[in-house]
Amino acid sequence: xxxxxxxxxxxxxxxxxxxxxxxxIGSSRFRAPDAHVHAVDGIDFExxxxxxxxxxxxSGCGKSTTGRMLVRLMDPTAGSILLQDGDEMIDxxxxxxxxxLRFRRRVQMIFQDPFESLNPRRTVYDTxxxxxxxxxxxxxxxxxxxxxxxxxLVGLSPADTFMFRYPxxxxxxxxxxxxxxxxxxxxxxxxxxxxxTSMLDVSIRxxxxxxxxxxxxxxxxxxxxxxxxxxVARYMCDRIAVMYLGKIVEITDTEELLSNPQHPYTKAxxxxxxxxxxAYRRPxxxxxxxxxxxxxxxxxxxxxxxxxxxxxxxxxHDHPDLVDKGNRHFVACHLVESSAG
Amino acid sequence: MTISNEVSNDAPILDVRNVVMxxxxxxGDVSAIENVSFSLxxxxxxxxxxxSGCGKTSMAMALLQLQxxxxxxxxxxxxxxxxxxxxxxxxxxRSHRWSDISMVFQGAMNAWxxxxxxxxxxxxxxxxxxxxxxxxxxxxxxIASLFEMVGLDPEMMDRYPHEFSGGMRQRxxxxxxxxxxxxxxxxxxxxxxxxxxxQDQILTELKKIQHxxxxxxxxxxxxxxxxxxxxxxxxxxxxxxMVETGPTIEVFHNPKHPYAFLLLSSTPSITGPRRKLAPLExxxxxxxxxxxxxxxxxxxxxxTDQCRTEEPPLAEIGGGHRVACWNWxxxxxxxxxxxx
Numbered sequence: 086x087x088x089x090x091x092x093x094x095x096x097x098x099x100x101x102x103x104x105x106x107x108x109x110i111g112s113s114r115f116r117a118p119d120a121h122v123h124a125v126d127g128i129d130f131e132x133x134x135x136x137x138x139x140x141x142x143x144s145g146c147g148k149s150t151t152g153r154m155l156v157r158l159m160d161p162t163a164g165s166i167l168l169q170d171g172d173e174m175i176d177x178x179x180x181x182x183x184x185x186l187r188f189r190r191r192v193q194m195i196f197q198d199p200f201e202s203l204n205p206r207r208t209v210y211d212t213x214x215x216x217x218x219x220x221x222x223x224x225x226x227x228x229x230x231x232x233x234x235x236x237x238l239v240g241l242s243p244a245d246t247f248m249f250r251y252p253x254x255x256x257x258x259x260x261x262x263x264x265x266x267x268x269x270x271x272x273x274x275x276x277x278x279x280x281x282t283s284m285l286d287v288s289i290r291x292x293x294x295x296x297x298x299x300x301x302x303x304x305x306x307x308x309x310x311x312x313x314x315x316x317v318a319r320y321m322c323d324r325i326a327v328m329y330l331g332k333i334v335e336i337t338d339t340e341e342l343l344s345n346p347q348h349p350y351t352k353a354x355x356x357x358x359x360x361x362x363x364a365y366r367r368p369x370x371x372x373x374x375x376x377x378x379x380x381x382x383x384x385x386x387x388x389x390x391x392x393x394x395x396x397x398x399x400x401x402h403d404h405p406d407l408v409d410k411g412n413r414h415f416v417a418c419h420l421v422e423s424s425a426g
Numbered sequence: 427m428t429i430s431n432e433v434s435n436d437a438p439i440l441d442v443r444n445v446v447m448x449x450x451x452x453x454g455d456v457s458a459i460e461n462v463s464f465s466l467x468x469x470x471x472x473x474x475x476x477x478s479g480c481g482k483t484s485m486a487m488a489l490l491q492l493q494x495x496x497x498x499x500x501x502x503x504x505x506x507x508x509x510x511x512x513x514x515x516x517x518x519x520r521s522h523r524w525s526d527i528s529m530v531f532q533g534a535m536n537a538w539x540x541x542x543x544x545x546x547x548x549x550x551x552x553x554x555x556x557x558x559x560x561x562x563x564x565x566x567x568x569i570a571s572l573f574e575m576v577g578l579d580p581e582m583m584d585r586y587p588h589e590f591s592g593g594m595r596q597r598x599x600x601x602x603x604x605x606x607x608x609x610x611x612x613x614x615x616x617x618x619x620x621x622x623x624x625q626d627q628i629l630t631e632l633k634k635i636q637h638x639x640x641x642x643x644x645x646x647x648x649x650x651x652x653x654x655x656x657x658x659x660x661x662x663x664x665x666x667x668m669v670e671t672g673p674t675i676e677v678f679h680n681p682k683h684p685y686a687f688l689l690l691s692s693t694p695s696i697t698g699p700r701r702k703l704a705p706l707e708x709x710x711x712x713x714x715x716x717x718x719x720x721x722x723x724x725x726x727x728x729x730t731d732q733c734r735t736e737e738p739p740l741a742e743i744g745g746g747h748r749v750a751c752w753n754w755x756x757x758x759x760x761x762x763x764x765x766x
Contacts, residue, residue, distance in 0.1 A: 092476060115501065143621040144621055144622065145621075158595045179488035182732055203511075215724075238506040243637065256709055258709070286477040286648065287477065287648060287649075287650070287689060287692060287693060288477060288688065288689060288705070288706035289706075289709075290692070291692040291703045291704070291705040291706070292705040292706075292707070295703075313621060313622070315622075315696050316651075316682065316693075316694040316695050316696050317694055319694060319696055320694040320700075322705070337744055340702075341510075342698065343696055353623060354623065355696065356626075356627065357622040357623045357626040358622055358651075358696050359622075359625075359626075359629075359649070359652050359654065359655050360651055360654065360655070360695055360696065360697050361650050361654050361678065361695050362654055362678060362679075362695070362697070362698075363655070363674045363675040363678050364675060364679070365697060366656075369738045370623060370626045370627075373623070373627075375591055375592075375593050375623070375624050376621070397630055
């Protein structure tokens with residue numbers, strides 16, 4: 086079992102071990118599935134308190150599925166998701182319905198599309214106060230105070246001019262601020278943010294990212310920040326995990342990943358990101374084709390078909406483990422393993 | 427003949443002059459494009475950037491004369507090869523559309539009719555716009571060579587859109603845009619829905635095709651990093667106005683309109699030092715009732731009294747770089763950023 090350590094000696098807030106999600110294909114009530122899509126296939130990582138971990142990769146790599154399992158909007162097929170709870174670690178994957186309420190106070194989610202994640206018939210107050218109502222936190226006046234404070238914090242001020250508006254009266258950026266206020270109203274310790282800025286214009290994007298960063302500092306929230314945009318991940322995250330077809334292929338500190346990528350997939354991904362400078366010449370992208378679906382994939386390295394460096398060794402051996410190459414830089418590649426002296 | 431050819435080499439093939447287009451709505455006129463001018467030379471690529479609602483897609487639709495029904499032109503000219511498209515009747519417009527100027531639409535997923543084979547849809551465009559019409563065999567040969575050009579297996583022409591991946595559909599859209607051998611292609615967010623590796627493949631393909639065929643391309647995108655990579659010259663639009671135009675490298679390295687400056691300052695990058703980015707405060711104005719004077723003045727950190735009442739013209743500041751700002755000389759170099 087690879088141990089992917091969170092930074093420092095602090096105990097991790099989240100510890101994911103062997104997390105797996107398979108989706109059956111072609112099954113029905115009376116028929117066993119023909120095959121399975123291995124959306125997430127045995128991943129391990131840790132997130133420290135107050136840390137923000139970026140999860141990047143192409144569409145279909147399993148990053149959103151991972152995020153959904155971490156907040157238990159989806160049940161894992163196998164593996165555990167341990168959340169620090171006082172002195173012990175509780176397994177999110179094993180929480181039953183009765184304990185779910187308590188768990189939801191600790192873990193929240195911000196979704197991608199602020200046009201779809203808010204109920205159009207509810208006012209801003211209703212939306213932000215709902216978690217308080219569900220959790221039976223405080224009296225009604227106390228809830229109003231809390232909602233007003235949160236709206237101020239997320240930049241919707243003065244709060245009383247926004248409280249009783251409906252989503253259609255708000256711009257995209259303002260809606261996303263409401264979604265952030267809703268996620269933080271219970272003072273959670275962990276928030277999964279799934280592409281929270283990808284639907285927003287560039288100019289609004291930075292203010293939302295800055296807001297999330299400052300709130301993380303203020304409340305000590307940890308983020309799992311899911312994005313396909315490496316430039317955004319760099320701005321937001323302390324560490325980055327790169328996913329490919331259900332596997333984490335590389336995970337390390339953000340600047341280390343950008344300046345010293347080791348996995349051939351990470352290298353390709355980085356060389357494909359356009360740079361806002363006309364004088365900059367990117368290296369050629371060495372991989373071809375697009376991402377496929379991992380339908381009952383062979384046990385060999387997931388990236389072998391697109392890898393420009395694949396050898397016979399890669400084609401005949403099991404998918405490589407994530408191994409520490411020094412400096413808490415973990416890479417899952419046979420070739421990097423053999424070349425690292 | 428020879429003389430006019432020499433002249434036309436230097437003259438732009440597309441010249442947009444002071445175009446004003448409004449949308450009539452129940453609540454009043456929306457001033458979507460206000461006095462926008464730019465030109466495109468043969469073989470050149472021009473980028474239009476701006477936030478959603480700034481008028482860049484309206485501009486593209488106006489160039490193809492495919493604007494919405496409630497759009498009205500209040501002035502200006504769109505001169506294509508010496509002829510003003512705004513003065514043409516619908517039949518004349520149709521004879522230019524697709525064969526002289528075509529478009530790669532945004533959202534490769536929705537641009538295809540799901541119940542027809544991809545090749546048949548391309549053939550339909552060719553049948554409508556190529557004169558004399560090609561025979562069935564000629565059409566198929568042409569589609570096959572177009573598919574090869576955009577990196578698709580020619581056998582895919584007999585498949586349905588759902589059998590194509592997102593990147594393949596976008597390649598097929600490009601093949602369709604090329605089908606009538608246009609001089610100009612308008613690429614409206616050609617790679618927005620695609621992953622970066624596929625985006626890189628598509629942009630590389632477009633650049634190569636442009637070079638091989640000597641076409642001009644107008645790229646429209648909200649992603650300024652894409653514009654930086656693929657265009658020679660660019661224009662920045664804000665709230666229906668062109669606020670800055672010039673050689674792409676000049677605009678990126680030396681932005682002089684406060685909006686362009688802030689847009690570039692607020693773009694994260696994976697290269698260069700990791701830095702705090704300057705957010706752009708506020709929201710774009712409602713175009714039903716745009717602010718008087720400069721449309722950017724309510725959000726502008728360099729605002730003066732003049733900006734609130736007088737509209738700045740798009741004026742040349744040297745080297746083909748034009749800026750519509752009274753105070754462009756106060757805008758600091760990009761590297762210094764904005765200090766509060």
